[in-house]
Structure formats: structure tokens, C-alpha cells
Amino acid sequence: MTPDRLSTTFAALADPTRRAILARLADSEVSVQELAEPFDISLPAVSRHLKVLEHAGLIVRGRKAQWRPCRLQAGPLKDIAAWVEEYRRYWDESFDRLDIYLNELQGKDKKHERKKK
Amino acid sequence: MTPDRLSTTFAALADPTRRAILARLADSEVSVQELAEPFDISLPAVSRHLKVLEHAGLIVRGRKAQWRPCRLQAGPLKDIAAWVEEYRRYWDESFDRLDIYLNELQGKDKKHERKKK
DNA sequence: AGTGTATTTAACATATTGGTTAAATATAGA
DNA sequence: TCTATATTTAACCAATATGTTAAATACACT
Numbered sequence: 001m002t003p004d005r006l007s008t009t010f011a012a013l014a015d016p017t018r019r020a021i022l023a024r025l026a027d028s029e030v031s032v033q034e035l036a037e038p039f040d041i042s043l044p045a046v047s048r049h050l051k052v053l054e055h056a057g058l059i060v061r062g063r064k065a066q067w068r069p070c071r072l073q074a075g076p077l078k079d080i081a082a083w084v085e086e087y088r089r090y091w092d093e094s095f096d097r098l099d100i101y102l103n104e105l106q107g108k109d110k111k112h113e114r115k116k117k
Numbered sequence: 118m119t120p121d122r123l124s125t126t127f128a129a130l131a132d133p134t135r136r137a138i139l140a141r142l143a144d145s146e147v148s149v150q151e152l153a154e155p156f157d158i159s160l161p162a163v164s165r166h167l168k169v170l171e172h173a174g175l176i177v178r179g180r181k182a183q184w185r186p187c188r189l190q191a192g193p194l195k196d197i198a199a200w201v202e203e204y205r206r207y208w209d210e211s212f213d214r215l216d217i218y219l220n221e222l223q224g225k226d227k228k229h230e231r232k233k234k
Numbered sequence: 235a236g237t238g239t240a241t242t243t244a245a246c247a248t249a250t251t252g253g254t255t256a257a258a259t260a261t262a263g264a
Numbered sequence: 265t266c267t268a269t270a271t272t273t274a275a276c277c278a279a280t281a282t283g284t285t286a287a288a289t290a291c292a293c294t
């Protein structure tokens with residue numbers, strides 16, 4: 001079962017260490033050692049997290065001597081944003097979904113309308 | 118290790134079956150059997166997916182006779198949206214990043230290139 | 235060639251995930 | 265109470281994920 005791209009991205013993000021790594025990379029290119037420093041896990045563990053992120057297309061890695069600097073590639077996050085955006089109206093209006101739903105069926109609800117994208 | 122809320126939400130979304138279930142629930146409240154129908158997996162498997170979604174706070178379940186109708190709760194998606202929104206500027210500038218990356222690749226010695234996976 | 239530093243791979247252990255089938259539970263209705 | 269329907273739980277299995285330590289690899293420098 002080859003997981004689809006969106007699933008791979010979501011799975012990569014479902015780990016606080018990996019999200020922290022991405023946050024760190026938002027600032028600048030960082031080496032593996034530097035990335036590993038704040039975490040209480042071994043270097044190989046970090047290396048594996050990086051592999052997951054790389055496979056998900058969320059980072060790219062360069063080569064500078066023996067360093068493999070990592071850089072953020074936010075492209076896949078765009079798909080996440082697009083996916084979740086489809087549900088915005090449900091959390092915006094979650095206090096009374098049924099009401100909204102019925103109004104939409106009637107094609108006349110304006111006060112809750114939310115233009116997106 | 119109790120995973121944080123954001124990780125739980127991302128993990129719940131990292132499965133195409135579960136995302137399809139959420140999409141279906143966007144329209145209306147649906148019973149487990151109706152939800153299961155389009156999928157080629159057993160009912161217990163669907164039941165377990167629902168438990169994952171429920172645990173992530175993405176659905177709530179009612180009780181109507183022997184049915185357990187499921188309803189979307191989009192609240193956690195709001196956190197996902199907020200998280201991903203922090204990276205919008207990075208995918209907006211992703212062309213530049215790709216450009217930089219390609220330039221660096223060009224300058225690199227390829228003879229040690231290994232095949233991946 | 236030999237050393238130091240950075241990183242990855244190998245080998246392994248364990249936990250979680252996602253699926254199965256069979257049995258159990260909950261409710262409605264005759 | 266008995267039966268039918270809807271759903272969950274139990275027991276199990278295979279695959280994947282995440283961590284470890286030890287060894288291998290890549291590169292710069294002498």
C-alpha cells in the first residue's frame with residue numbers, strides 16, 4: 001500500500017520532534033548536529049527523522065564537506081493548507097452546523113458566508 | 118510518551134480512509150455502516166478508524182437506537198490551519214529556494230552519488 | 235596513508251498501526 | 265423472551281515507526 005502524498009506529509013508532521021526541526025529550519029540552513037542538539041535522542045534518531053522529512057519533500061539537503069545542511073522546503077505544506085482550508089467553514093460555524101447547513105440548502109445564507117482563497 | 122494534541126491530530130489525518138470519512142461527514146451525520154460502504158475494509162476496521170478520529174476530537178458520536186451516527190467536529194483542524202499558516206511565506210518563496218538548491222547542485226561533485234532506497 | 239569530525243547504515247528491540255475473523259454488546263420490535 | 269440489525273471488543277497477525285548502540289562512510293587536513 002503506497003501511501004499517497006498527502007498521507008505521507010501528514011505522517012511526517014505527526015511528530016513533535018520533526019515539527020521542531022522544521023521550525024528550526026525556518027530560520028536558516030542547519031547541520032544535523034545543530035539540529036540534534038536540543039533533543040534528548042541520539043544522532044541516528046535525528047538522522048532518521050530527517051530522512052522522513054526528506055522523503056516527504058519537506059526538506060532538502062545539501063553537502064558542504066562532511067556536513068549535510070538541511071533546508072526547509074515548504075511546498076508540501078501548501079497542500080496541507082489547501083486540504084484543511086476546505087474545512088474552515090466547519091470550524092468557523094461549528095456552534096451550529098445544522099443551522100448553517102439548512103441555510104445553505106436554501107441557498108440564501110449570507111451572514112455566515114466566508115469567502116476563501 | 119503521550120503525544121501532544123497537534124501530533125494526535127496530524128496522525129489521525131495521515132490516513133486516506135480517515136480523511137475520506139471526514140469528507141463524507143462534512144455533508145451530514147452518517148452511520149457507521151454507511152461510512153463503511155465505500156471502503157474495501159471490514160466493519161471493525163472502520164470502527165477503529167472512527168475511534169482514532171474520535172480520540173483526536175475530529176468527530177463526535179451520537180446514539181440513535183442501535184446506530185452510532187458520527188458528526189464532524191472541525192475544531193482540531195483549526196489548530197492544523199494555524200500551524201501550517203506559519204509556513205505560508207516559505208512556500209510562497211519556494212521558487213527562490215528551489216532555484217538556490219539547483220544552483221548548489223550544479224556546483225557539486227557527483228562522483229560519490231549513491232542510489233537512494 | 236592516517237586522523238578527526240559529521241553523518242549514515244546495520245542490527246536489533248519494542249510499540250504502534252491497521253487489518254482480519256469470531257464473539258460480545260446494545261437496541262428495536264414481534 | 266427471541267430475533268434481527270448495528271456496532272464494538274477480543275484475539276491475533278504483519279508491517280511500520282522509533283529508539284538504541286556499534287560500525288561504516290564521507291570529507292578535510294596533515
